[in-house]
Amino acid sequence: MEITRFxxxxxxxxxxxxxxDAWQIADAIADGTISSREAVTSCLQRIEASNPRINxxxxxxxESALHAADTADAARASGQKLGPLHGVPVSIKCNIDVLGExxxxxxxxRRDDVARAHSPVVSNLLNxxxxxxxxxxxxxxxxRWFTENDLHGRTLNPWNDELTPGGSSGGAGAAVAAGMCPxxxxxxxxxxxxxxxxxxxxxGLRPTAGRIPSFTPSGGDVRTFSSQHFAVQGPIARSVRDxxxxxxxxxxxxxxxxxxxxxxxxxxxxxGPIKVALVDDFDGLPLAPEVRAALERAAQWLSEExxxxxxxxxxxxxxxxxxxxxxxMTELGLGYAPLIEQYGDDGAREAVRAMYARSGKxxxxxxxxxxxxxxxxxxxxxxxFFEQYPVMLxxxxxxxxxxxxxxxxxxxxxxxxxxxxxxxxxxxxLNYPGLSVPTGLHGDVPVGVQIVAGAFREDLCxxxxxxxxxxxxxxxxxx
Numbered sequence: 058m059e060i061t062r063f064x065x066x067x068x069x070x071x072x073x074x075x076x077x078d079a080w081q082i083a084d085a086i087a088d089g090t091i092s093s094r095e096a097v098t099s100c101l102q103r104i105e106a107s108n109p110r111i112n113x114x115x116x117x118x119x120e121s122a123l124h125a126a127d128t129a130d131a132a133r134a135s136g137q138k139l140g141p142l143h144g145v146p147v148s149i150k151c152n153i154d155v156l157g158e159x160x161x162x163x164x165x166x167r168r169d170d171v172a173r174a175h176s177p178v179v180s181n182l183l184n185x186x187x188x189x190x191x192x193x194x195x196x197x198x199x200x201r202w203f204t205e206n207d208l209h210g211r212t213l214n215p216w217n218d219e220l221t222p223g224g225s226s227g228g229a230g231a232a233v234a235a236g237m238c239p240x241x242x243x244x245x246x247x248x249x250x251x252x253x254x255x256x257x258x259x260x261g262l263r264p265t266a267g268r269i270p271s272f273t274p275s276g277g278d279v280r281t282f283s284s285q286h287f288a289v290q291g292p293i294a295r296s297v298r299d300x301x302x303x304x305x306x307x308x309x310x311x312x313x314x315x316x317x318x319x320x321x322x323x324x325x326x327x328x329g330p331i332k333v334a335l336v337d338d339f340d341g342l343p344l345a346p347e348v349r350a351a352l353e354r355a356a357q358w359l360s361e362e363x364x365x366x367x368x369x370x371x372x373x374x375x376x377x378x379x380x381x382x383x384x385x386m387t388e389l390g391l392g393y394a395p396l397i398e399q400y401g402d403d404g405a406r407e408a409v410r411a412m413y414a415r416s417g418k419x420x421x422x423x424x425x426x427x428x429x430x431x432x433x434x435x436x437x438x439x440x441x442f443f444e445q446y447p448v449m450l451x452x453x454x455x456x457x458x459x460x461x462x463x464x465x466x467x468x469x470x471x472x473x474x475x476x477x478x479x480x481x482x483x484x485x486x487l488n489y490p491g492l493s494v495p496t497g498l499h500g501d502v503p504v505g506v507q508i509v510a511g512a513f514r515e516d517l518c519x520x521x522x523x524x525x526x527x528x529x530x531x532x533x534x535x536x
Contacts, residue, residue, distance in 0.1 A: 073099055073103075074096050075237070077239065078298065082146075082239060083141065083144070086129070086133065086144040089133070092126070092130045093130050094130055096144060096146060097125075097126040097144075098126075100236075101117070103235075104237045108237065111213045112210050113222075113232035113237060114191040114192065114194070114237065115193065115194045116159075117190065118189055121189075125189070126144060139186060141302050142182065142187040142240070145188065146240075147190070147238055147240045148190060150199075150243055150244060151195055152199045153244070153273050154179065154275050155172055155189065155192070156173065158171065158172055159172070161192075161209070162197070162198055162199055163208055164198060164208060164400055172275050177270035178290040178307050180311065181306060181307050181308070181309045182306055184306075187240075193226070194206070194227065194228030194231075195228060196224050196227070199249065200393075201224045201225060201404060202248065202249075202252055202459065203224050203461060204221065205404060206405075211461070216258060216502065219460050221459050221460070222256055223253030223255065225249040226241070226243030226244065229242065229250075230253030230257035230259055230261070231257060239295065239299060241293045242291075244271075244290050245289050246287045246288040246385070247381065247385070247481060247482045247485050248263075248453075248478055250291045250493075251453050252454065252478070252481060252493070255454060258503030258505070258532075258533075259294065259295055259495065260294055260297050260299075260522060261294075261300075261492070262519070263289055263481075263484065264289055264291050264308075265289070265320075265490045265513045266285065266287070266288070266316065267317055267320070268317075268513060269317075270290075270309075270310065270314035271289060272314050282388065283384055285316055287381065291303075291307070297522040305322060322516060327447065331364050331448055331517070332446045332448075333356070333359055333448045334371065335368045336450065336480075337349060337368065339480075344452065347504050351496040351497070351506055352451075352506055354497075354528075359524055359525065364448070364521070371439055371442045374479060375479065376431060377435055378475070378482050378483050379428070380432045382415070383427075383428035385486075387425050389409070390420075394409055411464070411467070411468050412471060412475070440512075443510065447510060447511065448521050449509040450521075451507050452480050452507060453505055454478055457504060458503065484509055488512065489509055490512070490515045491518070492508040492509075492519065494506060494508060494525050494529075508521045508522050508525075
């Protein structure tokens, strides 16, 4: 693929810097067309204008961001080697550590819990030259697909106030969609990057666990299996190209994550056309007609780009969801659930209660052990599936983005939501990379699809996502 440079002089005349993609800002800073201070100031002004209504940012680092921008400009002026995100404004979700700032995780009781060290992904972004402009909102304990809490309030979807911007990285998605920053950090244990990207009309990448080092120093040394192998760090952006840059910047080794793997960012190049499995059958679960239409459009676009698309479903999608529920919810009950009950808000407590109600019974030790065995078997089957179909095209969610309050509407509503989020949760349970990429709008409601590939083949996801992106021409939420 040929990479062209950004004509920043032309863009400067036509639009504000806050509307640019990260790669465009980085190019313009590198060639001296603009300064990092100009880029950061533009985003800070956009935050000042838009955040009071949308509430994507829980904290804005105006003084430190401008100081970091000046430092970035001085480094360029002195001829230092520039990182891939040198001088580019980014945001960090409020549930990981930034030295000297509270890691609130949307919880009132944690409003003064000041971090004593950076999380690895924060260090990696800073080492790439990025400038942190602030922290983005999340539901209490980052536990819902709806971003609101008693500490920071509700975050609105820039497309439609009645819709969730997704969760738990809903502040990140809303910030990028509204033009407050070109790249936002998020994390994903059951769709918390992909769903905000989907709900806000953006691109969001869930990498393979082990790709980006993950650790939150303020959380302590004990991490459960789901924290190690379901939960990942990753980027949300307005373009797939920005995801490529972000992934490279975030993926540098950090010794604090013993599961980090030095996997190459680009795998073997396929000989001949790549076969894509179109997954649109979920064993009787309803698929919204708008989502089905998005899948069909994306399949057609991929075919036009030279892919071979065939309808084919991988084995055990519902079983993979059961694996997630058994492992993650068991571990939640041993540690996080009591904290949510004691310190969470009403929304978080009700969401946890309704999720447990779906399972219908308490998990035994035998159930927990058998879930690991089932996961191993499914991963073996999926690895064989990817040998035949290196890329899967499936929904991000089976339904359009939810209206606020839906997960608090009773046990049946929550059970339906869990089924509808199956495509995201199954991928997390089996630890494969997933990319949510927009295909367009249904009225003022974004819709998109998910691209999935084998472990550490984020490059296949990104390439297919770029093919879809070239055809979709997704409008942007800001005017």
